Amino acid sequence: MSASILPSDPQLTRMPLTRMQGRAELGFVHVDGTDRLARLYQRAPLRVLFPDPPQDEPPHAALVTTSGGLAGGDVLELSVHAGPAAGAVLVGSAAEKVYRSTGPDTCIDVSLTVDAGAALEYLPQETILFDGARLRRTTRIAAAAGARLLAGEILVFGRTARGERLTHGLIREAWEIRQDGRLIxxxxxxxxxxxxxxxxxxxxxxxxxxxxxxxVLAADPIALRDQARALHADYPGRFGAGLINGVLVARWLDGDAQRLRAAFGETWKHVRHAALGRPARLPRLWDI
Structure with a gap:
């Protein structure tokens, strides 16, 4: 007769947990005056949907984590390549949730390659860190001279709508930008x-x-910096914007996650218009 495994059974603690390894690879090209998707590979739980963009926009790709959230040991890998003169917008379909971990880290690796004359936007929604979450995320950007890029991330420390506060865990958020192979x-x-x-x-x-x-990587970063600062003249949270080797870096801190999101989105709209020549609006998915 086989023995049942109860929640208190030590066999249960030795059973390996199922880990997810999602991956998506996208490539965009500019052919005959049109931006097009040229490559797509995806492996669950990371999926990509392609909503119809407005007529005056390049292709939009919506990132979806079909598991509904990430746990310790899960891995997501995203690779995007915008070829010469190509344009694209990547947007998160919803906030990403990182659950409490029993020990292993949740790892997210993002690789963005932007060729000469290309213009890429990478606009995820918030990453919500549950108390006890362990997140390691690295975003690597390889840009050619003349490439334009607008990329960002939002972290929320706990399930604030439920009054949860983040007390312990791990947050490792790393960025790296190289231009023509040189770290800038x-x-x-x-x-x-x-x-x-x-x-x-x-x-x-x-x-x-x-x-x-x-x-932001764009032609006139000084003007963009000044514009971003002017937008926050009356912002009650904390905001700063500066230039490092031609890269515009803007940062927010706020005691109200919704207010930060609104300020971030408003800045994105104006910067995309000034830096990329695109309409001053957010993708429909992000602006819900």
């Missing part, structure tokens, strides 16, 4: 174990429940 900007945020101490510290996150970053 790199940055990494690393918080581990007692997260509350840093999130509450006046010299840290000062009690913020959300943080965001935006990076």
């Amino acid at each position: 900007w790199a940055d990494a945020l690393h918080l581990q174990d007692d997260l509350r101490a840093v999130l509450d510290a006046a010299a840290g996150f000062a009690g913020a429940v959300a943080a965001a970053s935006m990076v």
Whole structure:
């Protein structure tokens, strides 16, 4: 007679957990005056949908995590290549949830390649970190001279709508931008174990429940910086924008996640118009 495995049975703790390894690869080309999808590979739970873009927009690709969230040990890999003069917009279909981990890290690797004359937007929605989540995310950008890029991320520290506060876990958020093979900007945020101490510290996150970053490669970064600063003249949260080796880097901290999202989106609309010549609006999915 076989023995049943009850929740308290030590056999249960030794059973390997099922981990997900999702991957998506996209390539865009500009042919006969039109931007087109040239390559698509996808493996669950990372899927890509292609909503019809407005007539004055390049192709839109919507990223979907079909599992409904990520747990410890899960891996997502995204690779996007915008060929010479090609345009594309990548947008998250919904907020990404990273659940509490029993030990392993959740890993997200993003690789964006933008060739000469290309213009790429990478606009995920918020990443919501449940208490105890362990996230390692790396975004690597390889751009040619003359390429234009608008990319960003938003982190929410806990399920704020339920009053949850992020107290422990791991946050590793790293960025790297290379232009024609030369490293021009790199940055990494690393918080581990007692997260509350840093999130509450006046010299840290000062009690913020959300943080965001935006990076821009464009022809006139000084004008874009000044425009971004002017948009936040009356912003009650914390905002800063500066230039490093021609890269515009903008950052937000706020005690209100919805207010940060609104400020981030408003900035995105104006910057995309000034930097990429696209209409000052957000994709329909993101603007819901």
